[in-house]
Amino acid sequence: MTAQRAALDSHRWHWNHGPIDIVAEAYGDAAAVAAAHDAAWERFREVLSELVGELWLLRRPVDGDCALQGPVARRMWNACAPFRPTFITPMAAVAGSVAQELIGFYLRPGIERAWLNNGGDIALHLAPGQSARVGLFADISRFDLRDTGRINVDGSFDITADMPVRGVATSGWRGRSFSLGIADSVTVLAATGSQADAATTIIANAVDVQDAGIHRRPASECKDDSDLGDIPVTVGVDVLAPAQVRRALDAGVARAKALQQAGLIHSAVLVCQNQYRLVEPLCSNAAVPYAAPAMAVGSVFA
Template identity: 75%
Template sequence: MSAQRTALDGGRWHLNHGPIDLIAEAHGDAVEVAVAHEHVWRRFGAVLEELVAELPLLRQPVGADCALRGPIARRMWEACAPFRQSFITPMAAVAGAVAQELIACYHRPGIERAWINNGGDIALHLAPGQSARVGLFADLARFDLRDLGPLSTDGRFELRAEHPVRGVATSGWRGRSFSLGIADSVTVLAATAAQADAAATVIANAVDADDAGIRRRPASECKDDSDLGDIPVTVDVALLAPAVVQCALDAGVERAEALQRLGLVWSAVLVCQGQWRVVQPLSSGLPAAPPQSAGSIAADAVGSVFA
């Protein structure tokens, strides 16, 4: 199947090609926005073929040297390289890296702000003085396609152009990708979408516990071409004791704060079975909001929303 695009309300575009499914939105000079959208469409048409061409390497664990050639593939590797002491493949950053590649089309005069939402992994463009509100939807289990009313978010925050954040990503065991942990969602704000994607994966894996209520299966049994092979991934989590959830979240926060000290994460929100933790920015500016506070882009199937 070839790449497809569909115009949506509000000047947004839905682009789809195989497993890649994203929404593009931009604001600013109408002519410049239209030109940028066309550039995105042209670039999008080649993305899947480029990734498939290097898929065998992309499914291999990240090593000391990068043998990948394409710009998106190399960006995936670079985002995951800081975590190579543990098992990780470049595929952990694929959605964010694709979004990051496409957002570059909006880096042009006349574009005030834009975002690419690739299944909840979001790349941003914000011209000086601009901002975007991000709404957090923490638990995919609550999402009901039959509900046609406004989406009720769990938390909101605003990203401004002066913040060092151009990527938002969410990971968790309920999302579209596999997780080794039990977090309903881990949403990460980082300098780039690829970095946010990789870090969200790693932090969500760290939100974990050893409990009979957690069911896991080898990734290869859940998806025969998974890059995780026979590594057990979480497929179901029963209602756990609050103390177990607390310990799991504490482990995730410890990992997030370690990445923050390395400059790989700016802020993060971790959610598991009604409990949540916020890793605040080390610098002042963005009050990472707990559930039931104030925003609007959306990340991940478990994740975020924009306006």
């Protein structure tokens, strides 16, 4: 298994290596953009083998002192450490941490703005005066890969350079990773991609309620090498009574606000069965959705 890359256009590359799938996009001086893409690509080629080398530690709960050695692995651990004693492993921040590692290569003169989108978990660079717009998609089960036209997103918001946000991440029971909750999607804005990734996992887990219409199985039965072991994860959610959905979202909002007060997130959007909640920023520079928002899908656009 070797890393592969393909140019999508003059600004974008698609990089793939095993489970890591990234779209890298940058704007600015052409020579600076090309040099940043090349440097980030060379680093990308090394990341998977580094993580595999410490995988047994990355699947262990965050506790005590960090014993990890690699820079991405340590970033994962540090992003998850604030959530102790809640059960969390560094794997909760893997996608955002990889994106965060690579965005560093774009912090150079001549780059106006750039983003690394790792399956919907995004790290950004914005020079002064620059901005990026993020599209959101509510329910990934509605996404049709055969649709080659422009994606009709459920909402969007702007991130400006003066905001304390350089990371966006999404989690939910329908996503790539397991969730303990029932949110279709929880999208978090935070200071870095790794912090956003860890926080959205915690908030999505909190969007929950007791109901016979929620179906769970031990994570180990769904994937034999899951870092969650025998913890029950959500595998199906029937149509619930609206009041139940409200209670689940209330629980998630309470967790999100607690993280916000602790300085761990900037803002969040929680979506469950056609209901959504917005945890607005505490500061005045708010990222305001343009429509009922939802799941970040792989596209950030100006």
